[in-house]
Amino acid sequence: MRILFLGExxxxxxxxxxxxxxKELFREFKKASxxxxxxxxxxxxxxxxxxxxxxxxxxxxxxxxxxxxxxxIFFAIKFRPQIVQLITPAVYYFFLLPLRFFFxxxxxxxxxxxxxxxxxxxxxxxxxxxxxxKLIEKLALKYSDKxxxxxxxxxxxxxxxxxxxxxxxxxxxxxITLYNINKEYTDYTTIIKLITVGSxxxxxxxxxxxxxxxxxxxxxxxxxxxxxEDQENLKLKNPENVKIFIKSPMNENDLREEIxxxxxxxxxxxYEPFNISxxxxxxxxxIILASSRVGLTERFSEDLxxxxxxxxxxxxxxxxxxxxxxxxxxxxIHFSSKIREFSNDYSWVTVANDYLEIYNQVLIQ
Numbered sequence: 001m002r003i004l005f006l007g008e009x010x011x012x013x014x015x016x017x018x019x020x021x022x023k024e025l026f027r028e029f030k031k032a033s034x035x036x037x038x039x040x041x042x043x044x045x046x047x048x049x050x051x052x053x054x055x056x057x058x059x060x061x062x063x064x065x066x067x068x069x070x071x072x073i074f075f076a077i078k079f080r081p082q083i084v085q086l087i088t089p090a091v092y093y094f095f096l097l098p099l100r101f102f103f104x105x106x107x108x109x110x111x112x113x114x115x116x117x118x119x120x121x122x123x124x125x126x127x128x129x130x131x132x133x134k135l136i137e138k139l140a141l142k143y144s145d146k147x148x149x150x151x152x153x154x155x156x157x158x159x160x161x162x163x164x165x166x167x168x169x170x171x172x173x174x175x176i177t178l179y180n181i182n183k184e185y186t187d188y189t190t191i192i193k194l195i196t197v198g199s200x201x202x203x204x205x206x207x208x209x210x211x212x213x214x215x216x217x218x219x220x221x222x223x224x225x226x227x228x229e230d231q232e233n234l235k236l237k238n239p240e241n242v243k244i245f246i247k248s249p250m251n252e253n254d255l256r257e258e259i260x261x262x263x264x265x266x267x268x269x270x271y272e273p274f275n276i277s278x279x280x281x282x283x284x285x286x287i288i289l290a291s292s293r294v295g296l297t298e299r300f301s302e303d304l305x306x307x308x309x310x311x312x313x314x315x316x317x318x319x320x321x322x323x324x325x326x327x328x329x330x331x332x333i334h335f336s337s338k339i340r341e342f343s344n345d346y347s348w349v350t351v352a353n354d355y356l357e358i359y360n361q362v363l364i365q
Contacts, residue, residue, distance in 0.1 A: 001359065002035045004079060004105075006072075007087025009040035009064060014228050014249045017276045018112040021174050022087035028352035030063065037079065038064045039072055041092040053092075069095050081105045083359050086144070088112075089136040097143060106362045109144035110172075111137075113273050114157050146362055148172045150274035151295025170358055173299070175351035176279050177252060178344060183260040183286040185332035192217075192325070195224040195262040195286075197255075197277035198269070200246075206268035206291060206311070213268075213314045215239035217321065224262065226255060226277075252280065260284045264324055267294050270311055283343040285336040287327075289320045303338055 005026050008019050015023070022038070029036045042048035042056050049056075056068040067075060069092060076084075076096050086093055086109045100107070114137075141147060141164055148170050149155050155171055158164040194214070198205035207225065214221050219241060226247040238244055250258060255277075259265060265281040265288045272278075273295040282288055290297050291311040300308065306323070310316040327335070 001083065001356070002079065002081045003029055003037075003083045003085060003359070004076065004081035005036065005038040005085050005087055006093040007040065007090060007110075008043065009038055009060065009066075011061060013251045016228060017174070017274075018088050018110070020276065021110070021112070022085075024175060024177075024348045025085075025352055025355060026064075028348050029356075032352070032356075035079075036063060037075070039075065040064075040066050041072075041090055042066060042068055043090065072096070073099070076103075082363060083108060086110060086140060089133055089140070091132070091136055094139055094143070106145040106359075107143060108146045108148060108359070108362070109140040110148045111140075111154065111158075112150065113271070114154055114162075117157065117271065144168070145365075146170050146358065150174065152298055153295060154273050172354060172358070173346060173351055174274050174276050174279070175346045175348040176276060176283055176343065178283060178347050179253065179256055181253070181256040181260060181284050182340070183284045183336060185287075185329055185336060191220045191222055192264070192321075193222045193224070193262040194264050194266055195226070195259055195281075196266050196268070197226045197281075198267075199227050200225065204269060204271040206270050209270075209312055209314075210266060210268040210317075211237070211239065211242060211244070213317045214242050216314060216318060217241065224258070226250065226258065256280060256284050259286055262286065264289060264321070266317075267291060268311070268317070269294055272296075279343055279346055282339045285340040287324060287332060287335050288339060289317070289324070301338075301342065304335075304342065307335075 005022055007022055010019050026036060026038050042052040052068055054068045055070055057071045058066040060066055073095060076099055080103050082105055084096065084105050084107045086107065141162060147158065147164060147168055149158065152171060155169050158169055159166060198207060200207060214223065221242045223242055224245045224247055228249055247258065259281050265286045267275055267278050267290045269291050270293050272293060275294050275296050278288060278290060278296055289307055289309055292308050293311040297308050309320045
């Protein structure tokens with residue numbers, strides 16, 4: 001199959017989730033001997049010139065090339081992709097739309113979060129940038145043959161509010177790299193060690209709610225906050241019983257080693273379509289608590305639903321934490337095993353095969 005990936009790309013291991021998804025799927029398709037290329041753009045106007053945006057070319061890795069508009073068009077004409085997979089929101093790939101009439105390729109748009117929701121409630125972008133991303137979303141939803149979303153909540157929003165036909169929406173899943181790093185529940189400690197992943201700057205991550213709720217627990221707590229980029233503890237009000245540690249960016253192996261040093265992994269998000277970091281934590285076997293607004297919880301089996309708390313409900317979160325504190329080692333080991341078992345179904349190989357199955361269906365249609 002001839003597949004063309006378009007969107008942001010970064011060769012670093014520590015990157016935002018949408019870029020990580022694109023990189024990992026690209027790697028799996030390439031290993032499976034599909035003809036595939038990844039073409040990011042000269043996106044940042046502070047770094048790249050107008051000439052580069054139009055005519056630029058830069059080889060990044062094997063089959064990964066940064067291109068301007070005209071090299072992108074010429075490459076697509078020569079390569080003749082069957083599938084064009086849009087990884088992150090950008091305008092440059094819409095210059096390929098006229099080529100569809102000649103080469104009949106299919107366009108798939110990965111909708112990692114609904115821009116309309118982000119613009120309205122959470123985004124701190126300038127009005128110009130908000131308008132630009134809204135236009136990108138509008139074009140992508142109109143001209144894509146399939147829109148990939150990560151939860152039923154996202155799918156419902158597209159159907160009801162953005163009037164996207166049901167048959168063009170596909171609920172997919174993200175994946176993780178499986179590691180043999182396992183949490184062991186044997187030692188008792190008087191200090192509860194909690195860990196989460198998220199940016200302090202992003203209000204939808206619910207960190208203020210989490211910290212305010214921990215204040216009510218009334219016992220010593222250590223909370224570690226990790227993120228994919230550096231952040232400072234400047235805007236967080238520390239309760240007397242909560243000691244907060246801000247961790248620098250870590251690769252996947254180091255992050256999971258850090259996770260297993262803790263007792264409990266918590267995701268308190270108000271808006272989180274999937275959350276790869278939660279899935280990575282689950283792969284260690286650490287017991288997790290997740291907000292009802294986290295899309296991944298839609299996929300939990302019945303025996304894991306007791307680990308979900310109502311978003312913005314202090315009593316619900318406190319109840320789940322106390323439920324964990326009352327567990328004996330045998331119960332913790334049981335949950336740990338179930339959680340790790342759940343994560344094992346989300347390897348990148350499995351997710352890539354899911355994508356290929358959908359690609360084949362789209363091509364047949």
